[in-house]
Amino acid sequence: MIETILKKNRSTRGFDETQKIDAETLKKWISYTRYCGSAANRQPLKYCILNEKNDVEGLLALTKWAAALPKEHLPKPHQHPVAFVVILQDTSISNGQFVMVDVGIAAQTILLSAVEEGYAGCMLGAFDSKKVQSYLNLKANLVPRLVIALGKGIENIQLVDCTDSNNYYRQDGVHYVPKRTMDELLIEKEK
The missing domain is CATH 2.20.180.10 (putative fmn-dependent nitroreductase like domains)
Structure with a gap:
């Protein structure tokens, strides 16, 4: 079972834009991160959900995709993700050196949850954290660490x-x- 889900969990850069993901489904996947390990059990991660088209397109413009395929210009028009989960570090809880381990564990948990329900995603680290923080109108202590694009993979x-x-x-x-x-x-x- 775990092998099958892990093999299906591939970084996907093309999505069926007609297949939306509702906020409750995204919240459910995020809720599973509560059961994950966290360095010193600090639990410094917070999450911002975007699943409205204008919000998704606005954040998409702040990300860079597929560095190994620069001529592809991914994702292609009409193959954009339909949702994003932005993983944030709350620096008022922890500014520790192991926060990126927590981020990786949380991201993998969200993606495996999505894959289990027939969706796909892509972890994105290529973005300007300050611009994303400003776009999301976040407080200074909430620092974007990873963006996860989600949708039905094609x-x-x-x-x-x-x-x-x-x-x-x-x-x-x-x-x-x-x-x-x-x-x-x-x-x-x-x-």
Whole structure:
């Protein structure tokens, strides 16, 4: 079960804009992050949901996508996400060095929850934090750390073993994601 969901959880950069995600569904996925580990149990993360078209398009303009595919200009017109979850660090709770570990755990939890219900998403770290903070009209202690784009994915994404490069690429309408083999991942203790 977990292997299937993990394999389906691919960074998706093309969405069916007719398939909306309501706020209650987004809140449910975020609620699962309450059960996740947090460094020193500080729980410094907060979340901002955007699922209205104008709000989504406004935030989309502040993000950059698919650095390895600059000629693609993703997401393409009429394939935009229908929702965003912005993960925020509340610096009044914690300004600790492990907050990005919390962010990763929370993001993966939200994405796995979305995939389980037939949706897809993409974690975005390429944005100007100050501009996003201003766009969302946030207090100074709420710092955007990661943006998650969400929607019904329309891309054909395939996992392949790494050969020469681990850069993702597109060929004949398929988005390929190279993954390192188990032989490359495992290191034996030296004797």
